[in-house]
Amino acid sequence: AIQQILSWKKKKSVTTVAKFPGPKQYPFVGRIHDLPRFSMWLKFKEWADEHGPIFQTRAVDQTFIIVSDEKIAEELLVKRGHIYSGRPQIRSLINHKEGVGYSALMDRHDTWKTQRKWAHAAMAEAYKHHFYGHCEKEMKRYLGLLLIDPARFLDYTREYCGRVMSRLAWDDATQGKANGDSADTTLHCMSVSGPITNTVTPLWHLPSFMNPWYNFEIKREKEQRAWWLNNFRLAKDRMLKGTLPNDTWAYRYFEQLKREGNESLDQEEEQEIFASCMIGFVNLVGVVTISGPLKFFLMAMALHPEWQRKAQEEIDRVCGDRMPTMKDFPDLPTVRACLKETVRWRSGVPLGVPHQAERDDVFRGVPIKKGTIILACEWSLNRVPEKYPDGDNFRPERWLEPGWPTYQEPLTRYPNFREGQAMHSFGWGRRTCLGQNIVDDEMFVFGASYLWAFKSGPKICPRTGVPVPIDTQATNSHVILEPLPYHLSFKVRSEERARLILSNYQEVMGELKV
Ligand code: HEM
Numbered sequence: 152a153i154q155q156i157l158s159w160k161k162k163k164s165v166t167t168v169a170k171f172p173g174p175k176q177y178p179f180v181g182r183i184h185d186l187p188r189f190s191m192w193l194k195f196k197e198w199a200d201e202h203g204p205i206f207q208t209r210a211v212d213q214t215f216i217i218v219s220d221e222k223i224a225e226e227l228l229v230k231r232g233h234i235y236s237g238r239p240q241i242r243s244l245i246n247h248k249e250g251v252g253y254s255a256l257m258d259r260h261d262t263w264k265t266q267r268k269w270a271h272a273a274m275a276e277a278y279k280h281h282f283y284g285h286c287e288k289e290m291k292r293y294l295g296l297l298l299i300d301p302a303r304f305l306d307y308t309r310e311y312c313g314r315v316m317s318r319l320a321w322d323d324a325t326q327g328k329a330n331g332d333s334a335d336t337t338l339h340c341m342s343v344s345g346p347i348t349n350t351v352t353p354l355w356h357l358p359s360f361m362n363p364w365y366n367f368e369i370k371r372e373k374e375q376r377a378w379w380l381n382n383f384r385l386a387k388d389r390m391l392k393g394t395l396p397n398d399t400w401a402y403r404y405f406e407q408l409k410r411e412g413n414e415s416l417d418q419e420e421e422q423e424i425f426a427s428c429m430i431g432f433v434n435l436v437g438v439v440t441i442s443g444p445l446k447f448f449l450m451a452m453a454l455h456p457e458w459q460r461k462a463q464e465e466i467d468r469v470c471g472d473r474m475p476t477m478k479d480f481p482d483l484p485t486v487r488a489c490l491k492e493t494v495r496w497r498s499g500v501p502l503g504v505p506h507q508a509e510r511d512d513v514f515r516g517v518p519i520k521k522g523t524i525i526l527a528c529e530w531s532l533n534r535v536p537e538k539y540p541d542g543d544n545f546r547p548e549r550w551l552e553p554g555w556p557t558y559q560e561p562l563t564r565y566p567n568f569r570e571g572q573a574m575h576s577f578g579w580g581r582r583t584c585l586g587q588n589i590v591d592d593e594m595f596v597f598g599a600s601y602l603w604a605f606k607s608g609p610k611i612c613p614r615t616g617v618p619v620p621i622d623t624q625a626t627n628s629h630v631i632l633e634p635l636p637y638h639l640s641f642k643v644r645s646e647e648r649a650r651l652i653l654s655n656y657q658e659v660m661g662e663l664k665v
Pocket residue numbers: 254255256267270433434436437438440441444494499500503504505506576577578579580581582583584585586587589590
């Protein structure tokens with residue numbers, strides 16, 4: 152309040168300061184009172200429709216600039232990336248701006264640079280080998296489990312993503328479920344919809360004996376880091392014994408140490424924590440980012456039988472009874488279009504990840520103060536009518552038919568998640584997502600194999616005989632979304648496919664440590 156009064160006094164001496172348009176601001180609170188903690192992107196879309204593609208608002212003393220236009224976002228976050236690439240403080244995470252735990256939430260300093268560079272190179276190398284076939288192998292397990300126990304499809308979907316990542320990180324897919332759970336709790340703690348201390352920030356400063364949020368976070372982070380460090384040390388032991396596979400990120404890291412002359416892999420604890428967090432975080436961030444879109448994909452396929460059928464006809468034509476693999480990528484554009492459209496229709500990161508101004512700037516004549524938060528709102532960007540006509544509806548044809556603004560040739564290559572249209576889903580400039588390659592592979596393998604194996608639809612209520620409704624907008628409201636639990640019914644597509652699903656599962660069981 153004092154800050155606010157002082158800033159009014161200061162402002163009185165200035166004549167008029169240019170501002171972006173925006174909703175009316177109230178003393179002290181700005182617009183925090185009607186900013187929903189859940190599904191905030193809907194409110195931002197509403198304000199964007201009213202105030203235009205760049206507007207500003209305030210929550211107490213924090214200014215936000217919300218962008219809903221690709222060109223403006225590019226001007227700010229890419230061309231002026233040297234100014235707008237910081238990360239804001241999330242009140243209920245401890246020291247995340249400084250490091251070393253969460254590279255995606257650090258400010259731009261040497262720790263962030265080192266971790267980002269390392270993760271980028273590790274990801275690029277694994278992509279050259281299409282992630283060593285782990286997506287396909289884990290998919291064989293997934294389909295087997297779905298055949299045996301279809302009601303648990305949502306759990307299995309997240310576990311599939313967790314297992315692929317943990318296999319890549321430490322050669323231990325059995326950590327997949329723990330990985331998903333850990334990601335989910337971390338996301339809760341960093342979201343506006345999470346602990347109340349993220350919105351009513353002064354509560355965070357209560358003394359620890361009466362501060363359950365602080366105590367929870369201390370415990371959560373301690374356990375997470377111990378878990379990462381334990382897996383790192385187990386992998387190191389195996390490296391020293393020569394039993395760690397060379398297709399893991401841990402192997403790549405230890406190999407680099409050896410090349411630098413550290414044959415015995417001796418390290419100070421601080422160095423081990425740095426490296427275990429670096430690998431642990433990439434491993435963690437790759438779970439829900441993919442399982443959210445995959446769960447929405449399953450939903451979209453069940454709600455759009457016409458697209459399910461088209462994609463299945465394509466798969467049958469190309470693969471017959473054989474389960475699809477990455478090699479079929481060029482021949483299955485309809486499958487890719489359904490996946491791409493899912494990420495547009497139900498954004499995994501609907502608000503985008505916030506950037507923060509690292510110093511004062513002036514943009515289009517409007518002063519932007521250091522510390523201002525810039526959000527390129529994905530939900531709105533994906534509904535710009537000139538680029539995405541009929542944006543509220545699931546329309547995979549926008550990627551397949553000439554005449555749509557997002558259509559791109561050749562269809563053997565587009566649409567995909569690595570290049571071309573709509574890459575704004577993966578963020579901007581210096582903070583762009585590091586996961587595009589694995590998203591492209593893992594989602595394709597999942598989508599194609601799932602549709603090859605099963606036909607799905609809404610679940611029919613056994614009592615009333617009518618389909619159980621699915622609320623496509625019911626989500627958990629984290630920074631990275633998953634839909635809330637919903638029901639589906641599954642039917643394996645033929646006896647022969649059922650037999651193949653089981654024999655595929657049996658084939659990989661030993662290797663996968665099921
Ligand atoms: C469909 C899936 C995904 C979407 C839509 C997505 C989207 C995003 C977005 C919007 C950002 C923020 C960019 C910015 O600040 O401008 C981001 C950052 C990041 N993503 Fe992803 N992501 C996905 C999957 C993944 C996966 C699978 C991984 C890793 C395995 C990953 C790793 C990262 C990392 C490390 C960052 C932080 C970059 C930095 O701050 O330097 N993402 N992602």
